[in-house]
Amino acid sequence: MASFHFEIKSGKKGRATGHADYITRQGVHRKHGDLLFSGSGNMPSFAQDSPKSFWPPADRFERANAAVYREYIIALPRGLTVDQLRALVDDMIPGLVGDRPYQYALHSPESSIDGGENPHLHLMYSDRAPDGIDRSPQQYFARYNPDHPEKGGCKKLSGGRNRIQLRDEVIAKRRHVANVQNAHLALNGRSDFVDHRSLQEQGVDRAPERHLGPARISGMSEDDVRQLREARVSRETPDPSATSGLGLTLGDCVTTSG
Template identity: 25%
Template structure:
């Protein structure tokens, strides 16, 4: 059956990535980053079914992949700039290659029209040894509007905290609608929904997305088990958790089916008893069916509550671990910045601190978005760094005072030492 997946990511220099390298890898092309002179050659890469660029009217220069992404790199000056945005889409396996390409083109065209950016689309086939239904597309877009003579202003709507979430939700809904229209147009019964099971009212536990790391580990483990002629059992936490959730979903479905069978059996017995006029048997079957139904409902409710409790514990643990990692990384960042500022000359320190902790509210909000702990973390970090710098400056001042007093250390109990020239005056 068709599955829904749409994720939005960014390509940022702060993580050591570049838009040129990302475009070359996803499209299986060879591109040279004119900013640092590095060549990215992925011409021999397999699994790329096709690629194409969609640009706004008047921005035909952006149809050249090298010109487009080198322009995106060169226009950004900051060391932590976001140079591209990526949309990853799961394409319905029920459609053929042409229809999948048309569907990806439709979504990319909608993004280009909505934000005025250029979109570089790469169609990928399922990887060897993986799910043979995993057709997907990578759509790399600029973070600035495309104009006839180059790139223009930034598209901030997806970056802002208030507008980013609703905007991405709108794109997810648009993708689900386009997929369902394509499936219906080609007379395919499958349908997808961008909403969670909870929002759809489906009483089923969703599985976790494995991701590339866990998927690679599971494939390697499965091959090893097959070579040993042993049954495959999940190895990673996510795969084990998915197996457990699938088992719980199967149990719930079995309970629902059993309940339906029991209800049908009771109904059949009731009809037969009514025909024969055995009212006593009919009443007994009703009581028994009601008791069994209530018991099954009770068990289903207990299983649901148990799963909700376990799911909440997992969520709280994940939040706690993420918070601890963020705090640790923030401490390491603070220590690194403190070391860097102490190594600078005294006249360069304030300039460095002004760049790291801008006083302008807008610039500070942008800086806080890249911080692991947000605005509060940035404020606390600045306070701690300035406190350490103050202590360090006091130590420098004391050392300078000692150096200035060093020539006076030759004085003994009898006063100043006499020079060899005997010029005592």
């Protein structure tokens, strides 16, 4: 079975521009050498389809202590070509961000545990979805005016939900990510799949694997790394009986734009 990892983060005022440079490997971040491709979409008119014209005013004009951007970090299946990964990402993004302005990058560094590829998506987006009203950058990130929208900032789509609604939304996003991956795995002749459910919901009696990162792994003994590698191989060995009956097709699973 392929590995499922879905993480949500957010960034405060002043951090979006630098983080966009990080995920797209600009400037000092070029040294990583693991960028496969990147892109963006849904930018407002003042940005002219350029994230470089969107994130700096977001950092400058967004309200203090507000989330300037949110980010999904998603592990993608190994063994797919760049074109196959690009098709998967193109189908996945609309169901995650809708009409919100976004920027993404696909990294594929070498795994610190087994030396294999480690493809994963960074998808950062703003909660302020364009509404057809032309605004200057400063007005765009101002407080929304419900009585006169043209006089205020662009409305944020993140508010007004209780904890249950937020939980259900996260579950739906996880399900969408898994369904798109499984549809593309099947499309490319693969029999493995991912499962968005918790280990407890899957009936698996073990603790979830922690994301250790290269720095922490480099400080581990060879024996500890070997045990991690063997445990991962054991978990990722597909169970043919588990894949039967999934019935996943692109028509059933993939959310596409327009």
